[in-house]
Amino acid sequence: MSDSRKGRRPLVADKRYAAQPKKARKTKAKPKAKPKPRKTARRKAPTRRRGGIIGLIQRLFAWLLRLIWRVVWRVGAVACLMLGLIVGYYYTTLPDVTELLDGRARGSVTLLDDSGQVFAWRGDQFGGAITADTVSPHLRNAIIATEDKRFYRHFGLSPRGIASAVRINLSEGRGPLSGHGGSTITQQVAKLLCLGVPYDPTVQTEAEYETECRRGTIKRKASEAVYALAMEAKYSKDEILTIYMNRAFLGAGARGFEAASQRYFGKSAANVTPAESAMLAGLLVAPTRFAPTNDLTRSQNRAATIVRLMNEQGYLSDAEARSAQNNPAELSEAAEARAGGYFADWVMSSGPEFFTRKTTEDVIIKTTLDQRIQRAADEAMQWVFENKIRDGSKAQAAIVVMSADGAVRAMVGGRKTKVAGAFNRAVQAKRQTGSAFKPFVYAAALDLGYSPNDTVTDEPLTINIPGSGPWSPRNYTNRFYGKVSLTRALADSLNIPAVKVSEFVGRDLVRQVASDFGLESDLAAGPALALGASESTLIEMTGAYAGILNGGSSVEPYGLVELRLMGEDEPLMGTGGGIGERVVQEPAARQLIYMMEKVVSEGTGARAQFGGRQLAGKTGTTQAARDAWFVGFSADYVAGVWMGYDDNTPLTGVTGAGLPADIWRETMSRVHEGVPLKPLPMMSPSQAGEVRDPSGGQQGGGGGAVGILEGLLRDILGGGTDSGRERQPNVSGSDR
Structure with missing residues (x-):
């Protein structure tokens, strides 16, 4: 077989280059890949602007968007800075939790009968400080289920709750901020604290102070929201709940759940049952309307709703819920007496005003009342x-x-x-x-x-x-x-x-x-x-x-035998x-x-x-x-015994x-x-x-x-x- 290369004449182009080493010629040279053309930056063809009125409107709209964006993020930054400063200010003014537990503007009067048993209360009763850890778990759960089921998950405000409240208000034909408020427990505490403004009897009456604290304007709501953020930064969730449980008004002069539990059931808030807890939590929405001393049946019906909520949210099993529904809470004997009736009114009116009707202290008065004889007269x-x-x-x-x-x-x-x-x-x-x-x-x-x-x-x-x-x-x-x-x-x-x-x-x-x-x-x-x-x-x-x-x-x-301050043994005054x-x-x-x-x-x-x-x-x-x-x-x-008509009409x-x-x-x-x-x-x-x-x-x-x-x-x-x-x-x- 003849070698074809021997007879081939070298190309003229080969003569241009020096001879290659033999080693390089041992292998067949691979054809070189064509070099990729270098990418050069292609210039974007200028966009043609639409002319006419439509084009003008488009350009104006785009300019407005850019302007708004520049303004919004700057304003937002300033607003966030101001919000942070206000929250920081409130943060510095918030005292220790223990100083916020007793929020009464006046003291209480506890009335004892001739044997030393409590038969009536007057004034604002405070049963003593309780915490989220010391109350009955049923009571804590009833409050959360009723007032703020996402309490432990939000940062003091609940956008979802606010949106839901606005939707309900509008669907019921009211204004967006009228009726349901969507307030969290933290916001309610801000309202109870009146944004940190203390009551001053020399400036306004207690009723005026309460009205000011409960105003529902947009400005007031915004202030409460900021104050709530400050509390969330200052206190733990349990501390906020503790303030709430001690300051809430629960009807019949009871401030806080301990006082309410003592007043209505004659027991501590640490020992209330699910049914009793539900009745207490049900007072939060309308203390006077749902107070069991005013209408026990209405209060029990409200408690049944709370029990259902507790069951739905997993706080009560089906069996516990049925038991609470079938055995509603009942009032203590003292609560059934509706705060002592005419006798208690008379003792309060006959005693010194600064220790009875306008007391700022917690007072205990022992009286001459014999409850057996009182029942005999009533019957x-x-x-x-x-x-x-x-x-x-x-x-x-x-x-x-x-x-x-x-x-x-x-x-x-x-x-x-x-x-x-x-x-x-x-x-x-x-x-x-x-x-x-x-x-x-x-x-x-x-x-x-x-x-x-x-x-x-x-x-x-x-x-x-x-x-x-x-x-x-x-x-x-x-x-x-x-x-x-x-x-x-x-x-x-x-x-x-x-x-x-x-x-x-x-x-x-x-x-x-x-x-x-x-x-x-x-x-x-x-x-x-x-x-x-x-x-x-x-x-x-x-x-x-x-x-x-x-x-x-x-x-x-x-009727007054002895008057002393709560916690003291020495009486301030005796029989009058x-x-x-x-x-x-x-x-x-x-x-x-x-x-x-x-x-x-x-x-x-x-x-x-x-x-x-x-x-x-x-x-x-x-x-x-x-x-x-x-x-x-x-x-x-x-x-x-006297008998007659109030208008002096003759008896027949x-x-x-x-x-x-x-x-x-x-x-x-x-x-x-x-x-x-x-x-x-x-x-x-x-x-x-x-x-x-x-x-x-x-x-x-x-x-x-x-x-x-x-x-x-x-x-x-x-x-x-x-x-x-x-x-x-x-x-x-x-x-x-």
Whole structure:
């Protein structure tokens, strides 16, 4: 095979280069790859700008976008800087957590009964500091589930919650910021702290301060948001929750969940059940509306909703949720009493203002209240009005029960017994006393040495009153009974003998005796004084009768036994009442008790009898039966009952011997359950005598013109004269 290379002539081009080494020629040379053309930067062809109006608009729009972007990021940077400075400022002003737990503007008053048990609260109650770690986990979870389920995940603000609130508000036809607020717990704490502005009573009232703190303007909302960011930077989540749980208002004067738990359930917030926790958490949305003391059913329904939320968010198992739903929370006994009713109101009004109504301290007051006796009075009032008063009647009644030394054991100021802050007819209503005043007339006579067996003539009587003319009192029966003993005159509530005795011993002396026994109201100046023309309160009348029972010494009714600051053992003040100076001699008081016992055993007060006990008292009915009274006592307790209308409408078919005596009997029979029988400290008369007849033939008169003018003179003299002998009404005792 011939070598083709041998015969090939070299290319002319080969001769240009030197011969290559043999080594290089051993391998066949690979054809060289064509060099890649070097990339050169291609110039972008200039974009043609659209001409005309459209092009102008496009260029203007692009320029505006660039301008806005430059402005926005600069403004945003400045805003972030300012926000950081404001947050930093608030951060520096925030105190330690412990200083923010008690946010009350005023103190609290805890009222104890005579055995030392809490029966009422007043003011802003703070049960003590609690933390997110010390409260019941159920309560902590109920708060989170109700108020802010993303509390532990957000930075103090919840954009999702705000957007949701705005959407709901708009869908319900309100403004975007009206109604649901979408506030986090942190923002609510900012509001509770009023952005760090403390309350100053010298600048504004507490109500004005609260209104300022709760303003819902956009500016205020923005400030709360910034303050919330500062708190998130300063405090931990648990610390923020702790502030919230201690400062939240939860109705009935309770500040914080510890106070609310004590007030409603009588236990610490560390021990509340899921059902109780749900009820407490449900108060946050509307404390007054959902307070269980106002409407327990409504509060339980709200709690059921909270339980469902806790179950949905995994805080309660299905079994726990069913148990809480089937066993709703119930109020403690003290909470059911609705903060102590009329008695607590009276103690608060009678104590020093700076330690009661306007206290800035936490005060504990021990009182004379006997809760067993209070229940007896409440039940008696309800029983009589349910069984003996017609439906729809607007008649009112009041009851006071006290010991012989003036210690008030129970008080009912109206038909609605479990109320607070209501008009208290036992203390605030001044009403004419009628024949209930007559014991003080006879007390004056007995103190002068006269006997219950002394006699006075019951006969027509006319007294000339300067400036008014002749006045002729009359008895209920329009009959005259001749010579009667003082005992019978009081037992049958005869008017003419009472007026004669009063005129004989002197009106000034009668007025002085009544005033010394505690009837502080202005007493009538005319002869109608003897028939109860003067006005008095029920508590004054009951206190005056207590003076008769204790042997003739005056009594100042009292309810406060001891006042001290919480946490201190030494009292700041003690009893503000009790037995005072002697008014009549003890024998006179004992003989008067004998006469008053005959009122119940033989006279107008017969309906007050019960249980075979010795009882004493006096009925009273004023002009046109506008007021009806029964005041009396056993050896152990004194009780007074008033009945009438608030607008002075006359009672129909009611006298002191009727419904008031019924209420008195129902009250005292319950009060004396289990109390041993004890005789009254009375003294029977030892000798007979005769009271000189004050008429002397000069003031007496009757028949003819006197008889015709008798009714006219009674009207001219006005109310306050008793209608005469008081009898049980012909009707069954119902107010018609």
